[in-house]
Amino acid sequence: MKKFIIALFLGLSAILQAQNSISGTVTDLSNQPIKGVSVSLSELHKEATTDENGKYLISDLPNRNLRITFAFLGFATQNKTIRTALKENELNITLEEAIFQMDEVIVSTAFNKIQSQNVMKVEHESIKNLQRKGTATLIEGLATIPGVSQVSTGTSIGKPVIRGLSGNRVLVYSQGVRIENQQFGDEHGLGLNDSGIESVEVIKGPASLLYGSDALGGVLYFNPEKFANANTFKANFSQKYFANTQGSNSSLGLKTSTDNWKFMTRGSYNTHSDYKIANGDRVTNTRYNETDFKTGVGYNNSSFSTVLRYNYNKLDLGIPEEGIEEQTTSKKTEFPKQGIFNHLLSLNSILYFKNSKLDLDLGYIANDRSEFEDSNEAALHMKLKTFNYSAKYHLPKLGSIETIVGLQGMHQTNRNSGEEYLIPDAVTNDFGVFGTANYEWNTNVLQAGLRFDNRNITTDAQGIAGEEGSFEAINKSYDSFNASLGYKTSLTDDLTLRLNVASGFRAPNLAELTSNGVHEGTNRYEVGNSDLKTEQNVQTDVNLEYKNSHFEFFVNGFYNHINNYIYTSPTGEIIDSNLVFDYIQNNAKLYGGEIGLHFHPHPLDWLHFETSFETVTGEKENGEYLPLIPANNWDNTIRTEFKIKNWLEEGFATLNVSSTFNQKNVSGFETKSNGYTLVNLGLGGTVKLGKTLFDVNINGNNLLDKKYIAHLSRLKTDGIPNIGRNIVLGINFNL
Structure with a gap:
């Protein structure tokens, strides 16, 4: 074969x-x-x-x-x-x-430099390293990166938070195209599985210059699994077991390549029971099942390169409402629940000319989301279809100056077919043009860019005006100019300084413009505001890095000012026993940063000590605090590397102590949160038995079975703790 x-x-x-x-x-x-x-x-x-x-x-x-x-x-x-x-x-x-990890090529920025040459500080993390931490989902792994957190609903649903900003303020890219999956909803997760993903890049700050609207808070850019080397065939199988949820994650991949053609395919299945808290009780209906399939084919010659990829993701998610009720290890979801089908098709091509090239990216995303309350008849059924396109032309290099000009756009339709309407039927169109240049001299790099965007939103009227679930027809257009300026220099051979100033924007989403009803899971009657203006921000970042053969130190600081920040505010009215909240705007600011070091003492070449601290504060112009701001966190890891004779290579053992502090700076309708400390252990490596090689790792997360409630948990209002002790066993065969 x-x-x-x-x-x-x-x-x-x-x-x-x-x-x-x-x-x-x-x-x-x-x-x-x-x-x-x-x-x-x-x-x-x-x-x-x-x-x-x-x-x-x-x-x-x-x-x-x-x-x-x-x-x-x-x-x-x-x-x-x-x-x-x-x-x-x-x-x-x-x-x-x-001594330290490899310097990776950064794909999410314009000029694809390795990180040490990049003007902007971008966090790069391989999925393999995240999986070694024993996390059950992709977003759990991302939340271990300094500056990244998650808004969670149990263990199945997680939304990324970058330096205090979440929802539509964080853009997610996969297979080179932006992911659109009704991400405005509190109970809407990423819709991505970590199988078939090579690495993730995190831009912590406005990236509207390259990505347009919704990149005001940052970007998560997922790089797909690489193809096989030329004239080779590879097969891979991995299996994980999660003791807490009695969960299983299985994945099988095949790939082969010639000098010109490339092909890969991967399927995975993920299933979990209700998660168990520290006292041994299970949180009812936090179970979920996920099916994921990815495939890709590529071709290149001396004139062009093209890759076609497809990703199918099916989610069956239980929605916890009763708290701790029936105790079962069943994996069959109960009502209420969600059923989600995601289809992502992308075509990424590069055309080569004598001294220039053209990047073309096309993407089609179909998101089919159903919510079932008490029967298999969907109460809420939304179909979101999105077509994305992007063209970037790399002009011939002029001395030490590299220049890119480009355009991007999106056509999106939302249609409802259920009894309930969360948002109206709508059409959204985006169009943007930009230019950016990179100039290098000696150990200095200067990068600047300018962009213009237009977003048009048109909705249909629905229901009887003035009644719950009714929407008035709107036709809104939003324009924005944005710019960025960055500078990198080597102060010494081991010391690097980066300074960046960038603006970003976000047009109001459909929920903010049109809501008229009780928002699921919040017990609030929310009223949209069709007069909302575009959010516009300017963020200043500074990054200082020192690195030699045995010591690495970094400090990141930022200040982010946002005009017309959109949020909900209580009106004092009550409809059907629910408080009424309006969408309003106020200027806001966020500030903070991350600091950390990595110490590798000589001659103890097998020992590593890593520590990092992250903090963010979010305030409205009137002095009140913003909602959903993560608590300060201090993370410490001791890692050893070893080899045992001829049967264990690349062995590692880790002890991680993660301390989350009290969060007392809360908005008007949030509650304060107590701090907690979690202890995690990891052990693994590559086992060699004859000609058979396989990777194995075992993790003990929350090893001391600490009872805690994370500040950004949506189950916090019901007093439901996060997951207790979880032992994870993983094995990976390259066949």
Whole structure:
């Protein structure tokens, strides 16, 4: 079977033989070859691995400047720009040893630099590292990144919070296109599964210059799983067991590539019972089931590169309402519950010209969301269909200046077919144009950009005016100009300074403009305001990093001023025993940052100590606090690395102590929260039994079975604690 698949792809690509190639040898400072170095041209989706002699070869390259990255754990990443002007090009590389993690290429920013060259500080984390922490969901893993939190409903639903901003103020990208899945709702999660995802990049601040409306608070950019190296076939199977929820997560992936063609597919299934709190009780109807399927096919030659990907995600989510009632380990959801179907289709292409290139991204997302109250007849049924497009033209380089101009747009329709209407039928259209330039000299980088956007929202009238569930027809248009300016410099060989000032915007969403009824799960009667203005912000960021071979230190500070911040405020009225809340606006400010260090003492090469502290304060112009602001957190980790004879490689053991402080700075209808400390353990590595290799890890999260309630838990108002002790066992086979 393996030989047949490879032969099939070889036959398909035989009509287009390689034109240009690059090869070479990778060695260390003692001139010894390094085996296993990842050699990648990310824009071409091409990657090779050095053999036992340190040699690599990548074929069928376009005749132009290309950025090639050499990365290997324990060595400093090198990023080179080469001109493949010859049929056979040679590039030999010498890597220097480095204690800290590899310097990754940042895809979410305009010029795809490695982090050490990037003007903006972007957090990059591999999904493998997040999974090693034993978290059950993708958003739980993201919440371990400094500056990132989550608004949660049990263990199944989590919404990202970046430096105090959430909902429509944080944009999520997957497969190169923006995710649209009714994210304004409190009980609407990401709709993404971590299987088939390589890594995540977090932009903590306004990114409207590149992404338009809704990137006012930041961006989560998920990079899909890489294809196999040329002329190889790979199969992968992973299995996890979660003791607390008696949960299971299974995933199977297959992928193969030739010099031109690439193919991958992956399926996964995730199922959990009600989660258990510290006293042993289970929280009724927090169970959920998830099915996820991803596939992709790619092709590239010397003129262009293109990748077509598809993601299907099905969610069956129980909605907890009764608190702690019937005790069961059943995984079959009860009423009320949600049924969600997500389809994501993306086409990412690059066209190469003599001294320039054009990036084209197309995306189609269909989000089908049903909410069932007490029967299989959906009370609420919304269908959101979104078409995204983006074109970025990289102009010929002028000396040390790189320039990109581009346009982006979105056409979106929302349709209701259930008895209840949360938002009206609507059509949304976005269009934006932008330009950005990057100038480098010596150890300095200056980057600037300007953008204009227009969003038009048209809704249909629904119901009888003045009654609950009725909506008036609106036709609104919102314009915004935004700019960014960033500067990076190396103060010394080991000390880097970054300064960034950027503006962002967010047009009001449909719920804020049109709501007229009781909001699910909040016991509030919410009334929209069609006169709301666009939120507009300006954020200033400073980042200082010091790094040598045994010590790494960073400090990030930010100040974010938001004009026309939208929030709900009580009117004093009561309708059907529910307090009435209006959507109003006020200027607001958020400020804070993160500070941390990573210490690797010599000669204890197996020992690492990491610590970080994060804080954010959000205030309205009148001095009141903003809602949903995460509490301060101090996170400490001791990690050891080891090898046991010939049967355990890349072994690790971690002890993590995470302390969340009291949150007393709350808005008018929030309650204060007490602090808590959680202890987590992890152990794992790569086991070698003969020719069989597999990764294994075991985690003990909340090991002391601490009873606590997170400030951003939506179950907090009912006094329901978060999950208790959870033992997680994971195993991963590369077949």
